[in-house]
Amino acid sequence: MYCIELTIKLSPIPLVVQRKEHGDAKRLYSEVIDCVQKGNPRLIELTCEKVEDKRVTVVVSEISAVQIYEKTSSGTSKRPGFSLQK
Template sequence: MYVIELALRMSPMPVSVQRKEHDAAEGLYQQVRTALEQGQPRLLELTCEKVEGKRLSVLTSDLLAVQIYEKTAAAGGSKRPGFSLDV
């Protein structure tokens, strides 16, 4: 399972959706990244493959960052959820 996580302006918690396949996750990551690069406010609607019926709409002008990572089955995985700086 792959997680696409969005950091939003004025929000302490990121929002995320999940994809089962790497190619689908990479495609969504690129779609969000393109929206960030264009800089024009528009509504971006995302769906989640893990939680059926989960839909998320965000205004692209409120997006600060996007990241993609693989969700590991192990509880003590090396990647912590959220945006963080690993030193």
């Protein structure tokens, strides 16, 4: 499972949606980045493959960061973001 995490300006809690395939996650990540760069459309709606009815609509101009990471089935997942720890 792959997580696409959006950090929203002035919000302490990130928004996360999941994709089963790495290719699908990369496409969604690229789509969000493209929307942020162009500022068009004004809103972007995201869905989650893990929770089928989960939908979130975000104002594109409020997105301050986007990251993609793999969530493993074990209790430890690859730590999101950048870290000096291994």
